Amino acid sequence: MAQKVSPAVIRRLPKYYRYLKELQRNGVIRISSTSLGNGMGLTASQVRQDFNCFGGFGQQGYGYNVEALQNELAAILKLNAGYRIIIIGAGNLAHALINNFIFSANGFTLVCAFDVAPDKVGTQIHDIPIYHMDELEQMCQVYQPDAAVLTCPGKIAGAVAQRLTALGIRGFWNFTNTDLPALDADVVCENVHLSDSLMTLCCCMEKGG
Amino acid sequence: MAQKVSPAVIRRLPKYYRYLKELQRNGVIRISSTSLGNGMGLTASQVRQDFNCFGGFGQQGYGYNVEALQNELAAILKLNAGYRIIIIGAGNLAHALINNFIFSANGFTLVCAFDVAPDKVGTQIHDIPIYHMDELEQMCQVYQPDAAVLTCPGKIAGAVAQRLTALGIRGFWNFTNTDLPALDADVVCENVHLSDSLMTLCCCMEKGG
Numbered sequence: 001m002a003q004k005v006s007p008a009v010i011r012r013l014p015k016y017y018r019y020l021k022e023l024q025r026n027g028v029i030r031i032s033s034t035s036l037g038n039g040m041g042l043t044a045s046q047v048r049q050d051f052n053c054f055g056g057f058g059q060q061g062y063g064y065n066v067e068a069l070q071n072e073l074a075a076i077l078k079l080n081a082g083y084r085i086i087i088i089g090a091g092n093l094a095h096a097l098i099n100n101f102i103f104s105a106n107g108f109t110l111v112c113a114f115d116v117a118p119d120k121v122g123t124q125i126h127d128i129p130i131y132h133m134d135e136l137e138q139m140c141q142v143y144q145p146d147a148a149v150l151t152c153p154g155k156i157a158g159a160v161a162q163r164l165t166a167l168g169i170r171g172f173w174n175f176t177n178t179d180l181p182a183l184d185a186d187v188v189c190e191n192v193h194l195s196d197s198l199m200t201l202c203c204c205m206e207k208g209g
Numbered sequence: 210m211a212q213k214v215s216p217a218v219i220r221r222l223p224k225y226y227r228y229l230k231e232l233q234r235n236g237v238i239r240i241s242s243t244s245l246g247n248g249m250g251l252t253a254s255q256v257r258q259d260f261n262c263f264g265g266f267g268q269q270g271y272g273y274n275v276e277a278l279q280n281e282l283a284a285i286l287k288l289n290a291g292y293r294i295i296i297i298g299a300g301n302l303a304h305a306l307i308n309n310f311i312f313s314a315n316g317f318t319l320v321c322a323f324d325v326a327p328d329k330v331g332t333q334i335h336d337i338p339i340y341h342m343d344e345l346e347q348m349c350q351v352y353q354p355d356a357a358v359l360t361c362p363g364k365i366a367g368a369v370a371q372r373l374t375a376l377g378i379r380g381f382w383n384f385t386n387t388d389l390p391a392l393d394a395d396v397v398c399e400n401v402h403l404s405d406s407l408m409t410l411c412c413c414m415e416k417g418g
Contacts, residue, residue, distance in 0.1 A: 015405060078411050099301050147414065194310060202317065205287065
């Protein structure tokens, strides 16, 4: 289904999901497409169009049930698919993610991390064990990961991605600020280009006094 | 100028800039809009349209000079405007950014960080001093920052942003996974929603065997 849906709509789904979670926390049970759009900076018509891509979930004149819509979105986002993810590169960013980021709330179970530094290999961050990159093949057999977070140096990202793809990894969450080489057609890559993000902020700032 | 340009074009500028830097590293001196488009996943016409928003930099049948175009983009992105930035919250993510991220290559000089933890306040990460949040007003007078990286807990992000806006901060690089409240019209916020990003990856993955 997702293949027919535009990337822009796909990219809005997590935002809807996040907003609906907030509404639920605030005790909202039902919401109109107009209110939902207002909260998201979209028009009511855009909201309805977005959901129509998936068959539409509302009822004319009734609005959306917040909990039901959230469940529908979780299913579309495949948050309960049970994907397993590993981290390549156990530096500060990996620490930050492991300590502060709830992978399980975003569709993935984090199973282990890999590095080459002798003072890291064999230790744990929270309960996540760190293995040596030499053990990658062996441990991927054990853990059967579906995806990998790349927090390794950019200069090895391409080679690592190819090695992981050969091991059955089909998704990359790429923090290396490097574009990965062309991968198999069924492999997806989500880049977090922090440089692009900060430059965008820079560009949009107004030089004042 | 930037006000008239669509957000989608603005968001592509850092990608052009990054790609041109790579071309220059590889010794490319001149490039056609077709080749530039190919490398960026855009059509030649889209490339020309994007640059026409800023007056156009190429010459018919000649292409773009890689170094000159890079300099033009740096100017549009305001990378040399001399903005100063501070970090609120000196946890793992702040460490990761300070240790691995080159702020100066992306338009900002990182001047200091703030936290409340007694074991952090008074120390440094690389040469960046960490002050107590109680010293925020005083230190903003000293350092005159233009922007702030928010790596603090999400539940205080809104209040911190309002406090910083009152101190003259006009840009936020927001990692708190929380949307900031409405701020002054001349204040810009660039959100790095890691949750949205990982959910997008999850959604796009193909469940295989």
